[in-house]
Amino acid sequence: MGFNCGIVGLPNVGKSTIFNALTKAGAESANYPFCTIDPNRGMVPVPDERMDFIVEKVKPQSVVPTAMEFIDIAGLVKGASGGEGLGNQFLSHIREVDAVAHVVRCFDDPNVVHVEGSVDPLRDIEIINTELLMSDMEMLERAIQRTSRAAKSGDKELKKKLDIMEKLLAEVSEGKLIRSIEGYEALVAELKEYPFITAKPVMYVANVDEETLHEDNEAVKKVRELASGENAEVVKISGSIESEIAELDPEEAREFLDSMGLERSGLEAMIETGYTLLNLLTFFTAGEKEVKAWTITKGLSAQKAAGKIHSDIERGFIRAEVTSYSDFEELGSMQIAKEKGKMRLEGKEYVVQDGDIIYFRFNV
CATH class of the missing domain: 3.40.50.300 (P-loop containing nucleotide triphosphate hydrolases)
Incomplete structure (x- = not known):
């Protein structure tokens, strides 16, 4: 919510x-x-x-x-x-x-x-x-x-x-x-x-x-x-x-x-x-199964943002694959964004930005 x-x-x-x-x-x-x-x-x-x-x-x-x-x-x-x-x-x-x-x-x-x-x-x-x-x-x-x-x-x-x-x-x-x-x-x-x-x-x-x-x-x-x-x-x-x-x-x-x-x-x-x-922003997770919007406080790290999805993802955080919304809007595809080098690999201290589309890699 x-x-x-x-x-x-x-x-x-x-x-x-x-x-x-x-x-x-x-x-x-x-x-x-x-x-x-x-x-x-x-x-x-x-x-x-x-x-x-x-x-x-x-x-x-x-x-x-x-x-x-x-x-x-x-x-x-x-x-x-x-x-x-x-x-x-x-x-x-x-x-x-x-x-x-x-x-x-x-x-x-x-x-x-x-x-x-x-x-x-x-x-x-x-x-x-x-x-x-x-x-x-x-x-x-x-x-x-x-x-x-x-x-x-x-x-x-x-x-x-x-x-x-x-x-x-x-x-x-x-x-x-x-x-x-x-x-x-x-x-x-x-x-x-x-x-x-x-x-x-x-x-x-x-x-x-x-x-x-x-x-x-x-x-x-x-x-x-x-x-x-x-x-x-x-x-x-x-x-x-x-x-x-x-x-x-x-x-x-x-x-x-x-x-x-x-x-x-x-x-x-x-x-x-x-x-x-309330100093909030929205980031997205997007895949064939589901596109979902998440609300977090501005300034939150990628690892803490992952915890909004599930505590296991925060605990086992490896990296975040991040595409800015502006790049996605320009290219229209996650695959093209990856090929063009617009999908960035970010660590746990990365500060999530409004509109980021993120895929979290983590250990179970």
């Missing part, structure tokens, strides 16, 4: 509508709060034109794209961190995901009730972020209590962790999201056992009407400005348009997007943004 993304937001901002459109999962979507109680999950194949080209040329017996899992988490409300609206249960679901898609309503529609009575994206974001911060603060306070007692033994590692926790708590208490704290990655890496929500990569999903897809309205502009200072990304999407696209086959969907003057669907935009947020 590529990665999983939790979809959060206030009730009635379009979360479940967008989830259904992206995943075709058929989750309940209604004009009232808490129509989602247990999180809905949907797996979506990651569209990749490179893989389509490889499949066209190799003609394998089976094709396995990488996938992204979307998790539709119930709408949070004020007081969620204190248990309002089953808040603690919902917050625990958010802790499990790799990235967060925070849906923000950026359109007016008198037929769709807003839980706060009006459309105000900055207010809505503040409500959600406050609840997430409160939840992280509570986690830090409990962790500090436990670690303080244990650190009395003189353990230097525990003392180091305690110092980091206290630094984070001081910042969070001032209303800072962990991901906006300078050097937060290194700090959080020392506390891997604590899944802080506000340290997770975030994309704000601005749910807009059809007209705003081409030119930002004031609500979207405000979201972009806020995100720029928060180490977050913004994806603009129309839940209603995505619902229409979901009913079409791929060819019809492409024609529909062209007629709308859009280069890509909201799903493609969210996946691309997710890969950027």
Whole structure:
């Protein structure tokens, strides 16, 4: 699997509508709060034109794209961190995901009730972020209590962790999201056992009407400005348009997007943004039996990438036979790539590049 993304937001901002459109999962979507109680999950194949080209040329017996899992988490409300609206249960679901898609309503529609009575994206974001911060603060306070007692033994590692926790708590208490704290990655890496929500990569999903897809309205502009200072990304999407696209086959969907003057669907935009947020890339394995896409973190060595396929391949790694996608695209054949010297033999320390087509040699 590529990665999983939790979809959060206030009730009635379009979360479940967008989830259904992206995943075709058929989750309940209604004009009232808490129509989602247990999180809905949907797996979506990651569209990749490179893989389509490889499949066209190799003609394998089976094709396995990488996938992204979307998790539709119930709408949070004020007081969620204190248990309002089953808040603690919902917050625990958010802790499990790799990235967060925070849906923000950026359109007016008198037929769709807003839980706060009006459309105000900055207010809505503040409500959600406050609840997430409160939840992280509570986690830090409990962790500090436990670690303080244990650190009395003189353990230097525990003392180091305690110092980091206290630094984070001081910042969070001032209303800072962990991901906006300078050097937060290194700090959080020392506390891997604590899944802080506000340290997770975030994309704000601005749910807009059809007209705003081409030119930002004031609500979207405000979201972009806020995100720029928060180490977050913004994806603009129309839940209603995505619902229409979901009913079409791929060819019809492409024609529909062209007629709308859009280069890509909201799903493609969210996946691309997710890969950027999580620093991911895709490599391929290709043969007559199967063409398969694999998602890994950028900077991973060939041996570690082999382990994503199977631990035995990582353990018995001998070498990687690597063809870059650009060379394959130019030549159209693995055999010709080999004959032309474009298939390289790489060792275990080789850093896998986006689009690499790899065959791993290994001892059993």
